[in-house]
Amino acid sequence: MADEHGDPEDWPKIFEANRGKPLPGGGTFDNPDLIVPGQKLTLPTATAPAPAPDSQPAPDTKTPPKPETAKDTPTPAASRTRPTL
Numbered sequence: 001m002a003d004e005h006g007d008p009e010d011w012p013k014i015f016e017a018n019r020g021k022p023l024p025g026g027g028t029f030d031n032p033d034l035i036v037p038g039q040k041l042t043l044p045t046a047t048a049p050a051p052a053p054d055s056q057p058a059p060d061t062k063t064p065p066k067p068e069t070a071k072d073t074p075t076p077a078a079s080r081t082r083p084t085l
Helices: 008-018
Strands: none
């Protein structure tokens, strides 16, 4: 069950969260190898892994932005004007 809800090695956490709780039909949960039909288990919340550090270097804040390129700058439409005679 632990492998379906996280790390299979976390079964002790599931057992400890449910140890001593009443079982359907009598008795208490004291054997982690025995889960009976109708038994409801409390699943502890999983601990999220720490985020991986960003592999890219931080941007250089001292470098000015790149100037606009010619393709970004509009050009006058020469074909719209008529030559003067």
